[in-house]
Amino acid sequence: MLYLDGISINKLKDELSEVLTGRKVTKVFQYSRLSTSVFFGKLNLFFSCNASLPVCYLKDNKENAPETPMSFSLNLRKHLLNSIITEVSQLGYDRILVFKFRKLNELGQYKDYILYFEIMGKHSNLILTDKDGGILDLMKKFSLEENKLRVLLPGAKYSQPITEKKNSPAELSEESLEKMIGSPKEMVKSIEGLGMVAAKAIETTSDFFEVLNTKGTPTVYYNNRKITLASVFQVKNAGFDRKEEFETINRMINFYIEATKSSESYNNLFSSLLNVVEKEIKKNKRTLKILEKEMDKNKKYEKSKETGDILAANLYSIKRGQKEAVLFDFYNNCETTIILNPNFSPKENLDRYYKKYNKLKRGFEFNLKRYEQVKNEIVYLKGVKSFLEESSTMENLNTIKDELVVGKYMKAVKSLKKKKITPLNYGTIEFEGYQILYGRNNLENDNLSFKVADRNDMWLHSKEVPGSHVIIRWNGEFTEEVIFKGAEIAAFYSKTLPGEKVLIDYTLKKHLNKPKGGKPGFVTYNNQESILVVKPESI
Incomplete structure (x- = not known):
């Protein structure tokens, strides 16, 4: 879990402010309806409104944007390209970051814009407004039926989400805090920006003021070699057997997302590839069952040949018009009754049995060959699935995608841009x-x-x-x-x-x-x- 409460976000705000203030917006990309990047030269300020991990940080690597820009990114480009970021702040200790931009327009006038990033689980959003708070566009639009508490549509006035009034941690006295120590639920209920993980770790008032006033020590905690928690500050009772500290919050977030495969682009590509492979495995398993039924139906083809052989040996005794013939079965050393078509001559009846034998034999041999091919196909696809589940990088996922495209399990996406060839490493x-x-x-x-x-x-x-x-x-x-x-x-x-x-x-x-x-x-x-x-x- 990446733990970011309001106090943690306050420290992330300070870090972003120190790095970004005074820098110019050079590019804007939107990767999906839930993620976008604002570039300041080589610095990539990444926003994700994914419900499972809403986060904003300076991302180390760039993701591949779709060729056709999405409408929200076009509006961001229109208003923010070539603007200067003047301030990074936070609304109190709420989980809302505020980015202020200033831009010189064609008339030589300065225009101010504000970008609000609300980190609120499935309600997370990125909202662009003018200097007066008029909403110009937003990543996730909600109708009045979906959100009756406030209007989130272009043209409306931006308002902060309605929350319970709490005490600002910066204004808390040591005396009032002392009364809440030891009761995490009471602390979370009363103190703005404090989450349950932090509240449980605070055992004294000095612990609280250390969390509030120090820069923090970004730390990732492990248990049995698996990451259990990533936090901006030290957590005493995290239940870990190893921890790793980082110089900055951004480095910790980059490491956490890469190590836990929490990147939205990674997860989207992984899910789509896994879906393709699992569908192909299921389809091939259905084909196997059909082939098994066909083979079972055709496996007695030798019986038709034996009947033809018996009939051929006694052809001289058969007359046109007979419906059946009782003949000696020299294969099983007994008498057998052979069904005949009275409208056919003895030779035509014989040919009918041999034709049936050849047809059933061809069908059985074809199905047997196809059965082995499908079995091998399933083994191959299970191997691909195994490699997919063991993958840890976008590079490896893209190589597996190339393999599936070459194998015609997926269609290649037509692109006007020259496709970058994924290098084959090991x-x-x-x-x-x-x-x-x-x-x-x-x-x-x-x-x-x-x-x-x-x-x-x-x-x-x-x-x-x-x-x-x-x-x-x-x-x-x-x-x-x-x-x-x-x-x-x-x-x-x-x-x-x-x-x-x-x-x-x-x-x-x-x-x-x-x-x-x-x-x-x-x-x-x-x-x-x-x-x-x-x-x-x-x-």
């Missing part, structure tokens, strides 16, 4: 003088195994389980220790659970083969040996 680990490389998706696996690896490098992969291709660079010899380490890496990046035993195949790269038309990541190999390892919890 992970690297140094171990006892050896360089060990591993792919993070199927395209990287192919690239690593057939373009990066040398013929005498060692190749490792989990047997019959989707996972990374692992390459150990030739270093004169391959020790047992480095092969075991490579096997652990292959197990770690396979679709298995920590602590599970995984069989790893390994062979020299020269024994690999890429079948013509094979899916990305699919290889055949020979001269392999195997090693059984336990999947580690970390590498």
Whole structure:
């Protein structure tokens, strides 16, 4: 959880004010209906109104904006481009940041604008007004039926959300505060800008004034190697086994969002790719069931041939007009009754059974071949899903997207701009003088195994389980220790659970083969040996 109460936002406000005041707006981009960026040269002031993580901070990396600008970004550009940010403030200790801009227009007159960022969960919003508070545009528009407490539409007057009146923390006396210490609910109810996490951590009045008056120590807390909390100030009872401190709030937020994959663009792309893969897996599983039924229906094709053979052996005794014939079945050493069409000649009845045999046989063989193809398709898609779930960067997600587009699982988005080619990289680990490389998706696996690896490098992969291709660079010899380490890496990046035993195949790269038309990541190999390892919890 990224904890930002009103007091935390007050400190973020100070940090943003120090960096941004006096800077000129150079660009504005809107990435979705819930996120936008205002650029001051290379500084990217990012706003997200996503209900799960509404936040404003100086973002380290730039996201890809849609080619067609959204209406809100056009209005921001119209009014804010080339303006100077004159002030960053906060409405009391409420979770509302205020950005004031001044711009010189064509007539040589100064025009003032205000950008309000309301951090309020699903009601979070970014609102642009003139100097008198007249709303020019806003990110999320609400009808009167949706929001009866205030009007949030262009042309209306901006008003602060209606909240319970609380005491400003800056005006609290030590005596009145003393009465509330030890009762977090009472503190949250009475003190503006104080949240429950902070209230529970405050044990004395000095704790409170330290939180209020110091710059704070942005800290990320871990428990069992997972981030449990990110806070602007130290939290004594956070229930953690490790913590990491940051120089600035912005650095902490950047780290938190990257580490927890909380970026809206990341989550949107991840969700869309996962949706595509899961739909394809379900579709292929339905196809398997249909094929199984068809194969079951056609699997008795040999029976038609046997009937034809029996009929052929006794064709001389059959007359036109017979509806059936009782003949000796030399396959099962008994008599059998064969149904005939009285309108057909004996030869035509014979041909009918052989034609039925050939038709059923062709159908069975086609369905059997198709069944194997669909099974392999499901294995491949499960591998893609595994890589997707293990992804931690936009770069890797974009590579997986490229793979799905090449495989025609997704349509390529037509663009007037020249598409940037996602570079194919790979992970690297140094171990006892050896360089060990591993792919993070199927395209990287192919690239690593057939373009990066040398013929005498060692190749490792989990047997019959989707996972990374692992390459150990030739270093004169391959020790047992480095092969075991490579096997652990292959197990770690396979679709298995920590602590599970995984069989790893390994062979020299020269024994690999890429079948013509094979899916990305699919290889055949020979001269392999195997090693059984336990999947580690970390590498």
